Amino acid sequence: MTRYWLMKSEPTCFSMADLEKRSQQIEPWDGVRNYQARNFLQAMQLGDLAFFYHSSCPIPGIAGIISIVKRAYPDKTALDISNPHYDPKSTPDKPRWVCVDVQLIKKFKQTVSLAQLKRQSIFSSMRLLQKGNRLSVMPITAEEWQAILMLV
DNA sequence: GCCAACGTTGGC
């Protein structure tokens, strides 16, 4: 059974438009440095779908749909001392962080904005809208997924 | 730039 997720990225760092330009429109989703988010990455199955969310930008919101095309594997950026996400506590023997590969499925013509989601009470229970929520990877229910697609 | 909320660190 397909499961649904939401994955955040700051577009100045990596955007939907960036993914669109990649070879085969596939990219490792790396740099996650939060244990709860990491555990969600590890739970992802091939073919799971996710919303690509743009954060910390003029119009925060969902920019499109991506698919998990490679299950969790060690995140090499944690071992690279020159990488901003370098973590000295992660080692090749005991990698602490993981990434998955994602592939572009659909880029929305217009972002489904956070403001739009907030306008409808059906979304108020979403983890994304909970006060103080900062998780960069989170599950979405099938109902939430379908309801958001109606806004595209 | 501000600030609330959260996670992590480290002293005790």
Added chain:
DNA sequence: GCCAACGTTGGC
């Protein structure tokens, strides 16, 4: 194990 201090996230 507690908790204050600090760094980060992310909307506004």
